[in-house]
Amino acid sequence: MPRTPEEKTELVHGVFENISTRYDRLNDIISFNQHKRWRKKVMKRMQVSRGAQALDVCCGTADWTIQLAQAVGKSGHVTGLDFSANMLEVGKQKTAAYDNVNLVLGNAMELPFEDNTFDYVTIGFGLRNVPDYSKAIEEMYRVLKPGGMVVCLETSQPTLPGFKQGYEAYFKYVMPQFGKVFAKSMKEYSWLQQSAFNFPDRYALAKLFAAAGFEKVEFKGFTGGVSAMHLAYKPQ
């Protein structure tokens, strides 16, 4: 595990710079394609308004950015932000046909936007990668308009009896086998494992959102709690 915030930033940045062209495929394999189902459920719950302004923090290869762009329509706009130029490059190819998207290089810990700018701010599988979860949540709060919605989709701690052991065994025994198939990706697998194990459970994460000032914090676990959505509002 990285020992300082700087070490974590450097490690994470390197992982995503290296994995960018393989990220989408690995994501499908690692999650047994479940991530697509989770994303759809989250979008359904969000009921994004047409014409809205959205920000997708840690957008990576822009999967969630694209879903948001479709939801806000031509009269709306989505900004995707990520600190990996290589991940953004893949995202730029995928969003080339979207006039209502722009992707910017930037740090989730210090968002390059004015206060009260967006109607929606999302972060998908990004929060566990930043060196200070609370600081990133505070930044999302700052750039949201009053009444705006924040949504986080992230790995979580499984809650179903027996599932936790299975999940740990999956990481310990099954994932390394995938890693052998994709030999170049061992470092990335190992980071996924470490960051997922160390991430707060859904109750603890809900407290972090509330502590940043968000209200009506709700959460929902998916696939036995392997991942979870947190949704909350900035007070009017």
Ligand SMILES: C[S@@+](CC[C@H](N)C(=O)[O-])C[C@H]1O[C@@H](n2cnc3c(N)ncnc32)[C@H](O)[C@@H]1O
């Ligand atoms: C697991 S990927 C998720 C990508 C995308 N949101 C998705 O749902 O597939 C995590 C992304 O977070 C980005 N990231 C990690 N730390 C960051 C930071 N401090 N600032 C901006 N982006 C960051 C990485 O470069 C990577 O693209």
